[in-house]
Amino acid sequence: MKTFTLSIILISSLFGISEYCDESPTTTNEDKKMKLFPQIEERISSLIAEQDQIEETRKDELQELADFISEKRQNNEPVDLTFICTHNSRRSHLSQIWASTAAVYYELGGISTFSGGTEATAFNIRAVNALRKDGFKISDAQGDNPNYELQISPEGPSMVCFSKKYTDESNPQSGFIAIMTCSHADESCPIVYGAEARFPIQYIDPKVSDNTDKEDSTYFARSHQIGREMLWLMSRVK
Secondary structure, three states: OOOOOOOOOOOOOOOOOOOOOOOOOOOOOOOOOOOOOOHHHHHHHHHHOOOHOOOHHHHHHHHHHHHHHHHHHHHHOEEEEEEOOOOOOOOOHHHHHHHHHHHHHHOOOOEEEEEEEEEOOOOOOOHHHHHHHHOOOOOOOOOOOOOEEEEOOOHHHHHHHHOOOOOOOOOOOOOOOEEEOOHHHHOOOOOOEEEEEEOOOOOOOHHHHOOOOOOHHHHHHHHHHHHHHHHHHHOOOO
């Protein structure tokens, strides 16, 4: 099976993933719509039905980002979205993967997603397992910073996801849109080198429930919150 190095920091790739997830699968308006795995399709339907849970202030933040993406697409400019959190371990990966999935679902061409951190650690197995529960096909992997292969469709390429700094060579070095998914990374990076623009779309770290009886439910809920919002975002892109 053909694989792509993805940076989660996730072609004219549409599907970029990484803590690294390298580059994402590509979709153009002329392409046949990619068929997602049925369980992912079911989850997407549920998340769309729950979008009334998104607060109006958050919708304002997402709409601002959607408008910026739309302007670049209307100018026939590539759209590279790099999701950044401190460790590129949880929120940035979840955001990149769900953003790529949403872009595929809405058949938005010219959007590539990536992720990274201010330091590299590992794509946390709890976040990996939360995605697996929703039908994402993710390989087993070993090592201190495993390289996971992830698929959203039987028809598309796999994404290789691992943790890395946002400046990693696998990520875009200039002209990208930086999306800050945690307050610590936003505050500690007054300058995101190479970014054309930056948007704070922050989430509470599911790490707060690690090693408790709420661990699984917290990761599942955070993944669904991110998925719900990335689907709302991409539905507003023109």
